[in-house]
Amino acid sequence: MNLGYFSYPMPANEPVLSYAPGSPEKKRLKEVLAELKNTQADIPMYIGAEEVRSGKKVALRPPHETAHTLGHFHAGDASHVTKAIDAALAARESWSNLSWENRANIFLKAADLIATKYRPYMNGTTMLGQSKNAYQAEIDSACELIDFLRFNVHFLSEIYRQQPISAPGIHNRLEFRPLEGFVLAVTPFNFTAIGGNLPTSAAMCGNVVVWKPANTQVYAAQMFMRILKEAGLPDGVINLIYVDGPTIGSVCFSHRDFAGVHFTGSTGVFNNMWETIGKNMHNYKSYPRIVGETGGKDFVLAHKSADPKVLATALLRGAFEYQGQKCSAASRAYIPSNIAEEVKKLLVDGINSFKMGTVEDFTNFINAVIDEKSFDKIKSYIDNAKNDANASVLVGGNCDKTKGYYIQPTVIEAKDPNYVTMCEEIFGPVLTIHVYDAEQFEKALELVDNTSPYALTGSIIAQDRYAVELATNKLRNAAGNFYINDKPTGAVVGQQPFGGARASGTNDKAGSILNLYRWLSARTIKETFNPPVDYGYPFMLEA
Numbered sequence: 001m002n003l004g005y006f007s008y009p010m011p012a013n014e015p016v017l018s019y020a021p022g023s024p025e026k027k028r029l030k031e032v033l034a035e036l037k038n039t040q041a042d043i044p045m046y047i048g049a050e051e052v053r054s055g056k057k058v059a060l061r062p063p064h065e066t067a068h069t070l071g072h073f074h075a076g077d078a079s080h081v082t083k084a085i086d087a088a089l090a091a092r093e094s095w096s097n098l099s100w101e102n103r104a105n106i107f108l109k110a111a112d113l114i115a116t117k118y119r120p121y122m123n124g125t126t127m128l129g130q131s132k133n134a135y136q137a138e139i140d141s142a143c144e145l146i147d148f149l150r151f152n153v154h155f156l157s158e159i160y161r162q163q164p165i166s167a168p169g170i171h172n173r174l175e176f177r178p179l180e181g182f183v184l185a186v187t188p189f190n191f192t193a194i195g196g197n198l199p200t201s202a203a204m205c206g207n208v209v210v211w212k213p214a215n216t217q218v219y220a221a222q223m224f225m226r227i228l229k230e231a232g233l234p235d236g237v238i239n240l241i242y243v244d245g246p247t248i249g250s251v252c253f254s255h256r257d258f259a260g261v262h263f264t265g266s267t268g269v270f271n272n273m274w275e276t277i278g279k280n281m282h283n284y285k286s287y288p289r290i291v292g293e294t295g296g297k298d299f300v301l302a303h304k305s306a307d308p309k310v311l312a313t314a315l316l317r318g319a320f321e322y323q324g325q326k327c328s329a330a331s332r333a334y335i336p337s338n339i340a341e342e343v344k345k346l347l348v349d350g351i352n353s354f355k356m357g358t359v360e361d362f363t364n365f366i367n368a369v370i371d372e373k374s375f376d377k378i379k380s381y382i383d384n385a386k387n388d389a390n391a392s393v394l395v396g397g398n399c400d401k402t403k404g405y406y407i408q409p410t411v412i413e414a415k416d417p418n419y420v421t422m423c424e425e426i427f428g429p430v431l432t433i434h435v436y437d438a439e440q441f442e443k444a445l446e447l448v449d450n451t452s453p454y455a456l457t458g459s460i461i462a463q464d465r466y467a468v469e470l471a472t473n474k475l476r477n478a479a480g481n482f483y484i485n486d487k488p489t490g491a492v493v494g495q496q497p498f499g500g501a502r503a504s505g506t507n508d509k510a511g512s513i514l515n516l517y518r519w520l521s522a523r524t525i526k527e528t529f530n531p532p533v534d535y536g537y538p539f540m541l542e543a
């Protein structure tokens with residue numbers, strides 16, 4: 001029964017806590033980190049009402065301290081994927097019929113639980129499981145996740161209000177139905193907030209979901225799942241399983257009720273999904289929604305009018321925060337010759353001042369990269385640069401995996417603007433710079449636009465307003481998130497809707513109203529109050 005239209009006004013962004021020395025939030029976070037480290041977690045899959053323990057245990061270790069074990073999760077197989085789909089479909093009718101305010105308030109309650117008693121647990125599991133320092137965890141697993149939940153509730157309310165006009169004698173209305181089937185959410189390791197957003201944005205719209213996080217993000221993902229349960233999410237609406245990607249794909253993408261995939265991760269995996277879905281089209285009841293935010297090779301282009309300190313700071317933060325493991329991280333920079341020497345010195349000094357180590361020591365700016373595979377891949381790019389005549393390592397370059405996956409933040413200088421590290425996504429703390437002739441700005445713009453297949457984020461650093469305008473226009477399709485005099489990272493929900501085009505994804509802008517439309521299928525209803533009773537037209541009364 002609907003007895004009123006209940007409003008959900010635009011929320012404010014969740015304030016970022018500072019964790020400054022002596023602050024209560026720092027004290028509490030330290031206590032929780034110690035508690036988590038002293039506990040051996042036994043993490044089940046969540047399928048329907050069940051906590052499923054397969055017995056196939058996978059150990060969870062902090063990337064910065066691989067000798068320590070945080071516990072383990074129970075990995076699943078194809079049978080668990082089927083079970084999760086069945087549980088989702090069984091929950092579908094009741095969930096999709098639940099009133100909007102009762103759906104919405106579950107997610108708002110979850111946001112409040114994260115903002116209060118579970119904040120140190122969301123941050124603590126993210127810090128230990130994904131090797132994020134306290135600030136990087138706070139902006140991700142607390143603030144961004146809370147914002148996703150609150151803003152999406154507001155955006156969906158706005159969608160439900162959008163109704164067609166009605167001519168005299170009729171009433172038209174739009175129902176924003178959930179999709180007919182289940183949605184698969186496949187999420188990456190690097191952002192706990194993305195892990196939380198992909199299943200909940202679809203679920204909020206009345207869909208039922210099978211959620212598969214990256215193995216290296218399970219520690220924080222299960223924490224969020226437990227919070228959703230405590231907030232009142234009914235069984236089966238979101239089913240959290242830990243099954244390898246190809247197995248998930250083979251079961252979900254051949255299922256008749258597969259209604260859509262909400263993916264964030266690498267371009268190669270998404271391309272593979274798209275191809276598989278295309279090949280299986282004949283299986284499905286409806287055309288599935290395919291939403292994917294993928295890789296990046298994000299640029300910073302400086303003009304000769306750039307302030308060297310603004311540029312160096314944008315690079316130090318934009319390239320190295322969270323060890324460069326942000327899809328938005330600055331990984332190629334084009335520096336004009338007039339300020340190149342000064343900027344290089346600022347970069348070298350900045351990097352030499354970085355402290356690297358565990359997340360428990362709050363003085364560390366840099367922690368470890370996510371896993372051994374990633375460590376080996378990043379190291380091979382650095383080793384190749386050390387031995388290539390077209391490149392030189394300006395600073396950094398040391399890699400050590402004896403205690404954790406530590407890669408020293410590294411700047412490579414490429415003489416060749418098409419050198420491999422200027423083009424390929426590395427996803428680690430490696431920035432490649434290319435110095436261009438300061439009088440050849442237009443040529444540099446072309447290089448930026450054409451060097452990489454991606455188009456996710458990018459920045460122009462300039463004081464000259466003509467240069468800013470030229471870059472904004474020429475690079476219109478080179479980035480879905482374009483920054484002026486700022487680093488290319490750190491988009492805030494509600495402020496900078498996030499996503500890129502070209503090989504960076506479908507650009508459905510996570511955390512914005514645009515994304516929610518993808519999880520809805522509108523039905524138009526026309527009601528006629530005084531229906532005609534004669535088929536003829538008035539003009540037919542006379543020849």
Ligand SMILES: NC(=O)c1ccc[n+]([C@@H]2O[C@H](COP(=O)([O-])OP(=O)(O)OC[C@H]3O[C@@H](n4cnc5c(N)ncnc54)[C@H](O)[C@@H]3O)[C@@H](O)[C@H]2O)c1
Nearest residue numbers: 187188189213214245246249265266269293294295296327
């Ligand atoms: N554009 C964005 O908004 C955005 C945000 C975060 C990360 N990313 C991208 O994500 C990547 C880093 O994250 P990652 O290492 O977790 O990415 P990934 O592609 O390796 O994994 C992402 C998810 O896909 C799963 N997966 C892997 N192979 C699969 C397969 N064959 N079938 C189905 N699922 C499969 C993984 O287990 C994980 O859950 C980078 O490329 C980064 O740019 C993009």
Ligand SMILES: N[C@@H](CCC=O)C(=O)O
Nearest residue numbers: 326327328489490491498
């Ligand atoms: N939205 C984040 C990046 C997400 C990808 O990893 C940012 O803007 O830095």
